Amino acid sequence: MWTIAKLTWREILSKRIFHITLFMSFAFLLFYAIATYIAAQEATEQTGGQAVSSDFFLAQTFFATQILGVGLYFAAFVTALLAILSSVGSIAGEIESHQIDTLLARPLHRRTIVLGKFAGLGSLLILYSICLFLGVLAINQWLGGEILRFEMSALQVIKALAVFVLPPLLLIAVALLFSSITTTINGGIILIILYGISFIGGFVEQMGVLMNKTSMINIGIISSLLFPLDSLFRKMTVYLFDTAGDPISFATQGLFGSLSTPSNAMLVYAALYGITALWLSIRRFSSRDV
Template sequence: MWPIARLTIKEIIYKRVFLVISLMSLALLIFYGIGTYYAQGQIANMNRGPMGGLAQGFMSTQFYGMGLYFAAFITSLLAIFSSVGSISKEIESRQIDPMMARPISRASFVMGRFVGLSLLMVSYSIFLFLGITAVNQFLGNQLKVVVSMSQVLQAGSLFVLQSIIIVAVALFFSTRWSTLNSGIVLIMLYVTSMLGGFIEQLGGITQIKQMLNFGIVTSLLFPIDTLFRTMVISLFESADDPISMATQGIFGSTSAPSKWMLVYIGLYGVMALWFAIRSFQKRDL
């Protein structure tokens, strides 16, 4: 398993997509830092008047949430593009034949791919999460969001978990479909999850049951947006607090996901990996 994991990490690092997304991440941090630096200078004018504190709180959480949202988007793209072809591309090119000729089981091969991809994504996610947080804390000034170390650790763990779930699902698709089909389906699931999250929050505000139900269904189908909003709640402590929710805007949540939902997400990832192993074991090479 570990030789496959090391090989997987080397393969991803040498791919062009890794370089492109790394440059995108660097650009995000630079432009986010510049935007934060200049925006915080304008926030001082908002502190005047009775609504000054609320306006500052709103802008602070919006800037921080916006940075994390785009960081999660870039991280998810890397997880998708690096994972969807990790098995299917090897099968299509027949490069998997010499690997399977070695004394290694198919389950170990899939686990090696998963471990390698997960280690890479965990490192990348931590870097990007801490980068956005550092910009907010050290350049934010008026836009700085006061967070404790426990909040950062909890939110960071949820941020990292997003990419691990995507890797597990991508491996399952990669054992069954071509690289192109797997990528299309996974991107559609990701977009649907994000869209469903926004619709669910609007449904919670407007009390439209159909919108709430749509969001719940999409969160069960692909719970990435639920993880993101749980992360936001853990950072801003906004659950069931209407004032905090008002300052949080589009990145907030009208209510915190239950612990059972978090258990479901954990089982979701485990089952996706298990199905990937079972699917690869039954596939004709």
């Protein structure tokens, strides 16, 4: 399995899409750093660097968390796209090009091939996710000044990071399932649509909580059950923006926060979702005639 994982690493690192993603990730971090610095300077000049009232403090906290939230949201988006593009053709693409014949000719169980690809892709995406998450966080803390800098403990960061790396693993597991069932293009389209449904449903649910509309909340819950990607992002923001004694504070609200807290059961559901998808991909690939 680890040999397949090493080969998967080499394959992904040699692809142009990975090089482009690294370059664009650096460009994103640079742009985010410039925008954060300018926003902090403008806010400091307008307020004189002092919070004059409790209302201003709440507004400042809200603004700070939203600046950090939008950076993490785009980081999650880039990570998800890299996970989809790098894994959706990992089996189907090799079947179409007959490159997988060299692996199947060896005394390897097909389960080993699927698990090896998952281990290789997963470890690479975890490393990429950690770097991107810490990069956004470091930029916000170093360049945000007193206005945009958000006070958080090491435990908050660790808990948020642990949840942040789960979506790419979930995407890889589901992508391997689609890759063992259908072609690369079809699997990619289905996965991107599921990704879109998840985040649109999440935004609808946030609006439903704000407007107290049960039907809109139910739409978000159904989309989370269909594909629990947005729930993981919302759970990450709750962990990151959590404050002692006030888990759902004003600071966690907004477009890139969470007006409703995903339960811990959703984390278990997401884990079982990914494990089931990986198990089905092994079953499907093992019985597939290539």
